[in-house]
Amino acid sequence: MEDILTTPISQTALAHFEARLQNDEKIEPKDWMPEAYRKTVLRQMMQHAHSEVIGMQPEGNWVLRAPSLRAKKILLAKIQDEGGHGLYLYSAAETLGMDRTEMIQLLHEQKAKYSSIFNYPALTWADIGAIGWLVDGAAIVNQVSLQRTSYGPYARAMVRICKEESFHQRQGYEIMATMMKGTPEQQAMAQDAMNRWWWPSLMMFGPHDADSPHTEQSMEWKIKRESNDRLRQKFIDKTIDQAYVIGLTIPDKDLKFNEETKSYSIGPINWDEFWSVVKGNGPCNKQRMTHHIKYHEEGRWVREALEAFAKKQIEMN
Numbered sequence: 001m002e003d004i005l006t007t008p009i010s011q012t013a014l015a016h017f018e019a020r021l022q023n024d025e026k027i028e029p030k031d032w033m034p035e036a037y038r039k040t041v042l043r044q045m046m047q048h049a050h051s052e053v054i055g056m057q058p059e060g061n062w063v064l065r066a067p068s069l070r071a072k073k074i075l076l077a078k079i080q081d082e083g084g085h086g087l088y089l090y091s092a093a094e095t096l097g098m099d100r101t102e103m104i105q106l107l108h109e110q111k112a113k114y115s116s117i118f119n120y121p122a123l124t125w126a127d128i129g130a131i132g133w134l135v136d137g138a139a140i141v142n143q144v145s146l147q148r149t150s151y152g153p154y155a156r157a158m159v160r161i162c163k164e165e166s167f168h169q170r171q172g173y174e175i176m177a178t179m180m181k182g183t184p185e186q187q188a189m190a191q192d193a194m195n196r197w198w199w200p201s202l203m204m205f206g207p208h209d210a211d212s213p214h215t216e217q218s219m220e221w222k223i224k225r226e227s228n229d230r231l232r233q234k235f236i237d238k239t240i241d242q243a244y245v246i247g248l249t250i251p252d253k254d255l256k257f258n259e260e261t262k263s264y265s266i267g268p269i270n271w272d273e274f275w276s277v278v279k280g281n282g283p284c285n286k287q288r289m290t291h292h293i294k295y296h297e298e299g300r301w302v303r304e305a306l307e308a309f310a311k312k313q314i315e316m317n
């Protein structure tokens with residue numbers, strides 16, 4: 001009986017959902033969507049929101065040690081932007097039916113991921129340059145394509161986030177360019193940061209397409225508009241020339257430029273390192289999570305006070 005009632009309705013809904021995707025229309029929170037689509041978008045948006053927030057930690061480490069007031073103000077503004085990105089993304093992800101309290105609990109239980117890149121330490125001021133230039137640079141390449149993702153609230157959040165990320169990428173490049181014009185020690189520091197951040201930045205795009213379990217379905221649903229390898233290649237081609245302009249070397253002895261495709265081919269990525277970091281064994285995984293849990297707990301009274309205030313306002317109205 002239940003089948004007779006529900007099947008025709010869900011088939012019509014499915015046909016409508018697919019037609020909207022076909023026409024490049026956005027899927028909105030109140031629209032019917034397959035459960036697997038909802039779960040996939042939610043997983044990706046939650047991972048993205050957690051990445052923005054955890055990503056504040058390596059840079060936060062340098063606010064008190066920035067080399068000038070100007071550098072400190074810029075870094076502080078950038079870190080605040082990242083926190084803001086996390087907040088838009090949590091709000092947008094909540095439209096898929098999960099409260100952010102639950103998302104954060106999943107993060108703390110290590111059931112929800114965040115980007116592998118934020119498990120590496122920021123050891124010197126040049127690392128702040130490398131994070132802005134390479135990490136935000138890689139993030140933008142991905143996020144520009146996500147402006148066309150099929151889930152409306154995610155796509156709209158990406159438009160604003162991309163504007164801010166492009167400023168972040170430039171501030172990082174400015175730090176690297178300044179250091180490359182400096183003393184031999186400063187140049188060596190910039191090259192060292194490049195050597196340590198280059199490969200982890202390439203890993204941010206995720207496993208090769210052939211080893212990526214979600215890419216095919218996510219591209220069919222237009223959640224992802226370009227594959228991991230395609231985005232990684234775009235980043236490589238864009239960034240290598242920027243490195244050469246300021247005199248940095250790419251730490252890859254197999255790097256080759258293909259005149260025909262006007263594109264670079266790189267040496268093998270260390271996927272064992274990637275999976276080890278994703279599974280919690282990177283240099284800073286434990287530190288990042290301990291820090292997040294500590295400050296989340298310390299902020300509990302603020303959340304409780306706000307909830308009590310909101311409840312009181314409702315009672316009074």
Ligand code: BYC
Nearest residue numbers: 048051052055082114115116139204205206212213214215
């Ligand atoms: N790290 O089938 P795949 C920023 C996981 S922050 C960890 O390719 P998918 C910034 C993946 O989750 C911006 N895990 O998956 C902030 C999956 O595991 P599960 C960060 C990774 O989702 C502060 C499994 O591997 N950007 O800019 O189709 C300061 C198989 O992968 C990673 C985003 O979050 C990774 N790198 O594609 C500075 C972008 N890669 O869930 C800067 C949004 C893969 O099955 N996310 N995995 O257990 C995406 O675009 C996609 O989720 C990915 C992966 C391309 C990352």
